[in-house]
Amino acid sequence: MRHGKKVNHLGRTDSHRKALLANMASSLIEHKRITTTLAKARALRTYVEPLITKAKNDTTHSRRTVFSYLQNKEVVAELFRDIAEKVANRPGGYTRIIKLPNRPGDNAEMALIELVDYNTVYTKEAPAATEKKSTRRRGGSGKAKKVSAAPAAETPANDAPAADAPSTEETA
Structure with a gap:
């Protein structure tokens, strides 16, 4: 039984799946959007979003941790330099999956996965200096x-x- 086993194996061995997700994450960070199957896009989202969150804290330890997943110095540098700066105020949800028509050859469900802050159609330019307001649960007297x-x-x-x-x- 598969109780509590949420990872999609994608029909691959563990090492093959890790290499696939690392390569797809590198491509996503480098190109800001990629087209893939829907199952791979959903698996990639759970793989790359924690890496982007870790990149918001620019320390040597977090760089080494992200590098252990991606194995590409240029991509890690771009992630910490450009992408982390753009998503600094975003609390999560760094990627967007858009369904595309099925692939003609094998009728596989296709999807476009992209970084949310790099799509100018959906996002409106908001001032970057807006600070998050602290909210209080209690109304007070x-x-x-x-x-x-x-x-x-x-x-x-x-x-x-x-x-x-x-x-x-x-x-x-």
């Missing part, structure tokens, strides 16, 4: 909310005369 709401009500009345005055940028 109502007293603090009432105090902070009172000054906010006075500010629009004070700003009204300043809005009527012409600015120097508009006249120039």
